[in-house]
Amino acid sequence: MVVSESMEERLARAFVREVPKLNSTVTLVEYDPAWPGLFEREEARIRGALGPVAVVLEHVGSTSVPGLAAKPIVDVVLGVPDSTDEAAYVPPLEAAGYVLRIREAEYEHRLFKGPDTDVNLHVYSADCPEIAKMVRFRDRLRAVPEDRELYERTKRELAARTWTYVQEYADAKTSVVTAIGARA
Template sequence: MPKPDRVHYSDADIEASWVHGAPVLNSTVTMAEYDPAWPAAYEREAARIRSLLGAAVLLLEHVGSTSVPGLCAKPIVDILLVLPDSSDEDGYLPVLEAAGYRLVIREPEDEHRAFKGPDTDVNLHVYSPDSAEIGRYLTFRDHLRTHHADRELYARTKRELAGRTWKYIQHYADAKNEVVDEIMARAAPVRPLN
């Protein structure tokens, strides 16, 4: 099965994508056992985002490991936000910034933007509707929610990798690609926007 169009980020790639400089980790990754409060944190943020952006929100989903009951995770809630055009920052950036969200990553090649939350530890990922990443996020999440063996495989891999020292958190994320690809090969694709 061919691998997805993903490569490991170089230090230069990481540094270029961070708006105000990439934070250097030079440490292990903090991993927490599943916290049943994570879905409530997502719902609180989702309500705030919907109130700020209204009809511009095409899709808003809790994704990442904190969205999978029973899965260990970095204690940061990942949120997927799909807007009509993520490259049109004038249409949403001022509103989010006024509410306290901080733009931290800008990746123009796939029109990805990432924000940190104002008062909750969240990563808000913004994409346009045609991004292949949307389906990947949802497919992976939904598969892990319903396939115990793959959820455990992913958890074991994450724990092992989290114990290593990484210069950037992105290096840890890249190191998970092999097991993610293996699991994705078994997952039924989700088509979020038709």
């Protein structure tokens, strides 16, 4: 018999520090034209810290899609030669002010929070298919108004609910993200 892991167990396993609880609705704001500039600032900081170790660096997530409402958190995906080789990138990122928050075995994903801007820095090995998937999803939302509108409607409906953890909100979007991604 397979016993499924609870949300609390899953998050406790992934978070490096205490798991933050939301116990509220999710805040979405209208698209802010300053978001691309915030990404560019983070891109320069990351490239300055890592040099050639930063193989791939892209602005992803809702803040990368003009006109799309979003949580005011800039999502950045970073591809490094090997995300399991933390010695190659964690110390320089920490020296630049980033804080390691999540370490997930699936896809060897790492997540850092930014030093002075609300940033989610997602780190994968550069050849990880998750990077291309995130970029294709972003590009689809940028190019196809109907998918962008569907995604925003879904986000708004889900954001209005009360969630214990932000991850529950993210998980609830999965079917729509998968459907849009399949069309990308």
